Structure formats: C-alpha cells, structure tokens
Amino acid sequence: EAQVTQNPRYLITVTGKKLTVTCSQNMNHEYMSWYRQDPGLGLRQIYYSMNVEVTDKGDVPEGYKVSRKEKRNFPLILESPSPNQTSLYFCASKLGWGALHFGNGTRLTVT
C-alpha cells in the first residue's frame, strides 16, 4: 500500500532531550516536507527536500534539523527540544506537481 509512515504517533519528552521523528514513504517521491500545525496558525512548513541530499528551510526552521540521505526517508531532528515546539507534526511527500500524501501525524509534547 502506498503510504507515508511517521513514527511515533505520540511523544512526550522533556526540555533538552534530543529526539528524532521518522518519516518514510514507499512511493519513490522526490519531494518531501515537514509541517507543524498549531491552533489558529494552519500548517507551517519547517523544512522541505526536493531530492536526495537537497534540503531547504521553510518558514519555521529554527530548532529543527533534517537530513535526506536516501529518497524514502526524511527524519526530523530536534537537538534540544523546548516547550514552544509542542505541536502536531506532519510529514508529506509528492511526485512532481501532484498532490501531497500525508502521514498520520506526530503529536509532540515537550515539558
């Protein structure tokens, strides 16, 4: 089944403890992107990648890192999480000018 898989679905952590949210797609899509969703702010883009080894900052990249070493995976890394990074995170991928396929989301709480 064609899908974008994010893990974990829920994560509670403490300030400063490094964490990684994984994202994997099995559709051979070149484009992948991370968004965060907060009430009233819609989806804001964190980072995106047009292809392997090509990543660019979105609107809210501060405090996040990404890597794209292979086409299927696009992990989101929080080196030192802070409470203002508590949010709902979505990974997505697409092919060319087509529609985005979304993962089920990761709800992160940083205390």
Place this chain on the structure above:
Amino acid sequence: SQQGEEDPQALSIQEGENATMNCSYKTSINNLQWYRQNSGRGLVHLILIRSNEREKHSGRLRVTLDTSKKSSSLLITASRAADTASYFCATDFVYGGSQGNLIFGKGTKLSVKP
C-alpha cells in the same frame, strides 16, 4: 512568509446549504490544491487546479482560480454534517524544474449543522 490566506476563518451553515471558502496567495503558482482535515487527523487531498485552468469540478466540489487576482474559491454544494472539517488551500509555487514547494494557508473551519 508566502503563506496563503483563507477566508473566512470559520463558517457555520445548515445541512443542505452551500459553503464557499476563499483563498488568496502572493506569487506565481503552477497549481493550487485544496485539502480537508478532520479534527487532528492527517490531511486528505480534495482537488487540484492548474494555473491555466479557471474552474474544476469533483462531485459536490467546485473550485475556481483567478490568477490575475491571485485567488481561488472552493464551493461545497448541498452540504452534509459529514462535511464538517477544516479546509486548507495550498499553493505549489514555481521554483523552476519539474516540481514546486507546497505552502498552506491557515484554513477555514466548516461546521455543518444537521
């Protein structure tokens, strides 16, 4: 930010009525897409309209695009309680090459009362 803007932010209607949501954006696009999100779930793609198209239909959905005004509208006809959700527009900006970067607006929260 290149984030688009949806209008209104919230819309409450009765079942059977039509719902219209608008989206404005700031720069040249290859296409504009509409997505639906049920509370806290992942987004589901509804419809894509390319920059050289003016109107597109899919079931009870009708999307228009006016590139001169940099705006789009989504019309849901004969709405149902099950249409209650948040609706987002996303613009695929032209960066050159064979694909663009999708930027989302803040969304319209639609409530359809039985």
